[in-house]
Amino acid sequence: MEREKILEVRDLTVNFHTYAGIVQAVRGVSFDLYKGETLAIVGESGSGKSVTVKSLMGLLGGTARVEKGTAMYQGQNLLALDEKGWEKIRSREIAMIFQDPLSSLNPIMKIGRQIEEIFTILHKTSRAEAKKRSLELMRAVGIPEPEKRYNQYPFHFSGGMRQRIVIAIALASNPKIMICDEPTTALDVTIQAQVLSLLGEMQRNHDLSTIFITHDLGVVAHVADRVAVMYAGKIVEYGTAEDIFYDPRHPYTWSLMASMPDMDLESGEALVALQGTPPNMLVPPEGDAFAERNPWALKLDFDRQPPMFKISDTHYAATWLLHPSAPKMQRPAALERRIQKSIARKEARANG
């Protein structure tokens, strides 16, 4: 079934013009967001995930410049909007949940007021109506005793409760697209699960299309329909969740999967954990940015950047390994075994 595209990003390129020079944070990113689906963007910290989504809401700071690219939403190119145009998009069409709930609420404003101002200021409702709807939202995101909580300040709330408030704020204007930028990274594991399930519930109830950013593939497995793996400002592998989890093709994706904690290893087997750090984006390498850290790197990787190779209609990866004349490389054995196990599990589930 062909789904309807709600957002189509093409060749998004963002540079920061700093005193030290030009930081190439995002280098030609393209992806589609389908209606009702969740697209996960995965990658180490510093790979350009936040910059990518901030540019979709016009939230980049003064030194950032969108050099190239389009982001088509309902027939208009978001990247060409001016500040007036963004004001119509933000919150009404696209809402965002940030990583750190401890700092994303105004510390000296009552919780209720922070939700309520969306209704009174953006939608021009009366105070009474705004309060009623804010309380409904607080109840919906699972805040106990909302009437009492309404008049409290953020410091009265735990991290998980604050993130629920941020979710309530994101939902207040009934957006079509919800961007979650590492919404659970700053939370305890148990709270993470609660917030994730709340997000899932809200997505279903409000028919949201979601972009979900994380550096944790384990989380992706639970939420994503489609996955974009990002490295050094580029998408290196892109496909449905099945494509990525059952048939990963890019060595970077292999490394990410290998560093997932519940990897079952046989004795004596080395874990292919990632070595080194991502490149400095002030002077990105000439060839494949991952080559330095890539145990499977070819000589070509150091000289030329690989294009996106098509594996199937939904699955793409940017690695020279996919070139027809490249030597055939095997995925690491431990990873392969694990993939086979999860495929078997899936089939067992499908068969009853």
Add this chain to the structure above:
Amino acid sequence: MLKYIIQRIIAAFCTFVVVVVVVFFVLHFMPGEILDLSPKIDRSVRELIMAKYHLNEPLIVQFGYTMRDYLRLDFGYSLKVRPGVPVMNVVLERLPVTIQLNYFSAIVILPFGMIFGILMAVKKDTIFDHISSTIVILLISVPSFVLAALMQYILGFKLEWFPLILEAEPHLTWTKFYSMIMPILALSFGGIASIARTLRAEMAEVLTMDFMMLAKAKGLTYRQTLLRHALRNSCVPLASTFLYLFLGVLSSSLVIEQIFGVPGLSKTMMAAINGHDHWLTMGIVIFYCFIGLFMAILADLSYGVVDPRIRMGGKKDE
């Protein structure tokens, strides 16, 4: 919070006592007689006064008597500047003139300081910001009496735009107000500059905070994020800056009043010091000291008024 207030009040009281003691002894150790020896004063009258004020007793005993009177809120009588008038009355009589000047400059300082501060924060690192920051540093470092003298010379004497000294009319008429403009400005520039500087620093920091990004992501306009979020959060330290500033204005005005011939407390205090009118001097010093400590306590409490985290002691109930 209550404990904190009580601590502050006790500390303020101790400061107050120290100031009173020091001022008392400094004044009494000054060379010169409290009663001059002019033969005009009848010997018996002299004796009477000496007895009443215990001037024959050792200094330490005099100090004891004075403190006893102060505890009864009896501030004594002026001896020479306004012979026989209770110190309290002299202060209360002169105060309005001084206060009038001070509150006018407070009214000028706050809005202008805030407007410049906001503009500088919003336009941080632009030419506007660089130029304003330089002017701000200049205004903060140049004492107000230098500004006052300069203004008096240029605007008053050379250009003749404003009268050189304050109009003597007792009521606030237009001509009186017009003559007050220069002293008010002289008192205000430094304050405007420090409010602007505090607000610029604070607001520039607040503008980079995460919750400002959320405010923007909520769909608020730039102006709304500034007014509803950034400004209020930047004002947490502003309230106390302003109160301390008002203290600064109060003390600068002691000098400014001299320059512009304002018949306020400053003039009375100078006369009292020069004439060894110790009770009057003490009275005025005590008055300033009280106002000063009171403002300092208010300044500390103001953090709590603006910031609920401090007011509520940061306790979580979860």
